[in-house]
Structures are given as structure tokens and as C-alpha cells.
Amino acid sequence: MLLQGLKVVEMATWVAGPSAAAVLADWGADVVKVESPIGDATRVYYPDTPEAPNPVFTNENRGKKGVKLDISKPEGREALKALLRQADIFITNVRPGSLKRAGLDYETLKAECPRLIYGAVTGYGLVGPEADTPAFDMTAFWTRSGVAHATIPPDQEPFPSRPGFGDHVTALATVSGILAALHERHTTGRGRLVESSLLRAGAYTVSWDLAIQLRYGEVTTAQPRDDRPGPITGFFRTKDERWLLLLPRTLDCFTQLMIALDRPEVLAEPRYEPPVADQQSVREIRAICDEAFAGMTLEEVGARLTAADLAWAPMGTLADLAQAPFAHDAGCFEMVDDGWGRMFPLPASPARFPEGAPPVNRPAPKLGEHTREVLEAAGLTPDEIAAVL
Structure with missing residues (x-):
């Protein structure tokens, strides 16, 4: 065998x-x-x-x-x-x-x-x-x-x-x-x-980063949070001091996220139409997300993100993993x-x-x-x- x-x-x-x-x-x-x-x-x-x-x-x-x-x-x-x-x-x-x-x-x-x-x-x-x-x-x-x-x-x-x-x-x-x-x-x-x-x-x-470096002679890697180009990519903190990671899969994820966070009015702003290239607009969107996430617990926001079929994960600890049923299911x-x-x-x-x-x-x-x-x-x-x- x-x-x-x-x-x-x-x-x-x-x-x-x-x-x-x-x-x-x-x-x-x-x-x-x-x-x-x-x-x-x-x-x-x-x-x-x-x-x-x-x-x-x-x-x-x-x-x-x-x-x-x-x-x-x-x-x-x-x-x-x-x-x-x-x-x-x-x-x-x-x-x-x-x-x-x-x-x-x-x-x-x-x-x-x-x-x-x-x-x-x-x-x-x-x-x-x-x-x-x-x-x-x-x-x-x-x-x-x-x-x-x-x-x-x-x-x-x-x-x-x-x-x-x-x-x-x-x-x-x-x-x-x-x-x-x-x-x-x-x-x-x-x-x-x-x-x-x-x-x-x-x-x-x-x-991934190394391939870009080899092809173009330079690459942008980890940046301070305020300088990162993706407005809805990265970690956000919830009302109960938990962190979660959000990673969009398609341009439509921006629409789904704004609806999940009860901020549909953001979708009417032409400057925020994805993909957003202006860094000031990126910072404004991130601030909107920060405020919305900070107003909900991890359980509350997690239910919304899951319902919207968005790719996200709570930041877990090793203690969490040791007890998690999904970790045991995964072997x-x-x-x-x-x-x-x-x-x-x-x-x-x-x-x-x-x-x-x-x-x-x-x-x-x-x-x-x-x-x-x-x-x-x-x-x-x-x-x-x-x-x-």
C-alpha cells in the first residue's frame, strides 16, 4: 500500500x-x-x-x-x-x-x-x-x-x-x-x-512576485495599509476586535460587498467604479469599509459576507484550528x-x-x-x- x-x-x-x-x-x-x-x-x-x-x-x-x-x-x-x-x-x-x-x-x-x-x-x-x-x-x-x-x-x-x-x-x-x-x-x-x-x-x-521582478525589473510587494491599491482587499477589524481577510474574486465583488455592508449609495459614485486607479479614492473606499466593519461583530458580518458568496476568512489562532471541526474534517x-x-x-x-x-x-x-x-x-x-x- x-x-x-x-x-x-x-x-x-x-x-x-x-x-x-x-x-x-x-x-x-x-x-x-x-x-x-x-x-x-x-x-x-x-x-x-x-x-x-x-x-x-x-x-x-x-x-x-x-x-x-x-x-x-x-x-x-x-x-x-x-x-x-x-x-x-x-x-x-x-x-x-x-x-x-x-x-x-x-x-x-x-x-x-x-x-x-x-x-x-x-x-x-x-x-x-x-x-x-x-x-x-x-x-x-x-x-x-x-x-x-x-x-x-x-x-x-x-x-x-x-x-x-x-x-x-x-x-x-x-x-x-x-x-x-x-x-x-x-x-x-x-x-x-x-x-x-x-x-x-x-x-x-x-x-508570483519574483516572476514580475524577472520580467519587468521591478515589483511592488507588501505596502503600508494606507498605500495598498486594492480598496476592499486585505484585513478589516470588527466591532468585537476580530480581524478578517477579504479577497475579491471578480469586479462584481465590490457591488456585493457594498450591498452586504448596507452602503449601496457608494455604487452610484462614478469615482468608485471598479477598477479604482486613483489612490485617494482607494483610501476613501477603505475608510467606508473600515467604518462598516467596525459597526458589526464578526458573526454578524460573516453571515453577510457568506450570503454574498464573497471569499473571506476570520483570522484564526492555532487554538482555534486545533478545535475547529472543519480542520478535523480536512484531516x-x-x-x-x-x-x-x-x-x-x-x-x-x-x-x-x-x-x-x-x-x-x-x-x-x-x-x-x-x-x-x-x-x-x-x-x-x-x-x-x-x-x-
Whole structure:
């Protein structure tokens, strides 16, 4: 079913690499997570005790088997190669220079493992002077790619993205590339290198703006609210101090909104006939909308906007989402073992298979939990395993 029988070895830390492997595990692949003796950094991001299990590490590593190897030593490197010889896919976000020095780069491994699909998750790619530059999603995906600049209005102090925001986008790109290479291997019998980077994922994420920049040499991105060109596009605050986002789909949405807000007289003003190009008129319309929204509760105005078939959404919190029936209907959550024998909800991977899929409930591994079991299955002798341990 789905990816069952597919063997994946992951040697990665933090988020983008482990998350890509976690999606494959969710879809049924047999994933072995290889960690150094000190473990993945996210193990200590939160405590992991029976009273307070670690939700971050579990989210990125559920359903995997855990192996502890010291690849700075020959025994550790040889044990990893033994795993890779049996694997279909290798996912790593170790920096390219370190992999090459350890003899674990793609060019070195492909002769020994010709069917291996090698998923390299990087900050800035595998070539050029930035290839070994350390990166997080907040640095490469959010800040350096232009995503932050395009998102944050110039009258606001810059702020970082939320943790893992760009990592998870990059993870999905990694999974997509790996599955494309897997499909090709059915025909060729050969693996290949699949490269994803935080920078490239960021560029793709903001590619509407970037396409305009590339075509015309300039682009207008986030602006102060008073300078934005769309009079009825954006956030508005209601009487009960709630925010909602309104996004018109057609020119007719302006008419429907004015009727919904009990301001039909606005439609008779020639200066307000859409599309409105004059910025002063835009500000006047926005002020009319601000006043109307401020006179109604979110429930009241929401009923009107819905009746008018307008595209809108209340600004929700994570607490709202966790309890929302529509989020549960959409399959946003999975019940997963916390590693201490209890089940708790975690975010689901962003695709589901209504006609049946492997269960997503296995815990994340303890550090080195399955080392002996996995190495025995890879064919290492008791003496070789003892040397690794």
C-alpha cells in the first residue's frame, strides 16, 4: 500500500531533511534515522519525559527506526554504507563538504549504490561559493530569498518566520523530487541525485512576485495599509476586535460587498467604479469599509459576507484550528504515540488518501533505539556491531 516496502535511510537534523523522511514514513516507507552519538538537535528543543513528551521531535520523526552511528570513525561509516546498499533512498542535510570528506557524497556512493536515490537537502545548493554556508529556513528561505522583504511592509520592523515554516515547504519539494526519481528508476534501473534547497524553495514560494521582478525589473510587494491599491482587499477589524481577510474574486465583488455592508449609495459614485486607479479614492473606499466593519461583530458580518458568496476568512489562532471541526474534517491531525505509551494529536502531512493508507501512529525513536536490530538486518556480524556500539 502506497510506499510500503520502500527503504529509506535518513541522516539529517533539525527540520527540512527529517520532515521529508517523516512524510515518506507517513505514507508507508520503512525509514531508518541515523543520528550521531549526541542525537538530533530537536531532541533537546523540548524535554522528552513521560510527563512532558517532545512534540517537535515526534512531529518530524514519527514512525522511524533510530540508529546511532559515529561516522567520524571508519566503523560508523562502513555501517552506514551497509545500510545504504540495501536502501532505495538516502536523505541528508549534512553540508556537502562534510559529506565529501567522509566519502558519503553522491559521486563517491553512486558506483557502490547505483540504484540509490540520493536526496540532498541544502541551504543554497550543491555548487558555488555558498554551498557550505550554514543555513536555517529563517536565514536562507525567509530572509535571503526575498520572502521576508516581499511579505513585511516597509513601515514595520522586520520579523522572523515561525520555526520550520520554510523547512516544511522545502521538505515537500524534496519528497516531490524523490518520487519523480523513483518513478524514473522503474524504467532505467538507476538512481540519481535529487537536490533541494531552502533558497530555491523560498524563490518558488514567492514566485508570483519574483516572476514580475524577472520580467519587468521591478515589483511592488507588501505596502503600508494606507498605500495598498486594492480598496476592499486585505484585513478589516470588527466591532468585537476580530480581524478578517477579504479577497475579491471578480469586479462584481465590490457591488456585493457594498450591498452586504448596507452602503449601496457608494455604487452610484462614478469615482468608485471598479477598477479604482486613483489612490485617494482607494483610501476613501477603505475608510467606508473600515467604518462598516467596525459597526458589526464578526458573526454578524460573516453571515453577510457568506450570503454574498464573497471569499473571506476570520483570522484564526492555532487554538482555534486545533478545535475547529472543519480542520478535523480536512484531516489536519493524526493521533501519534508519544513514545511513552500514550496517544496525542500532531499535524498530519498535507496529503491524504481516502481510499486507504498506512496508519500514522508509531512513535519517534529513542536515540539509538533500533541500532542493533537494524545493523543485524543489514548483515553486519556481531563483531562489527560491537565495534560500532
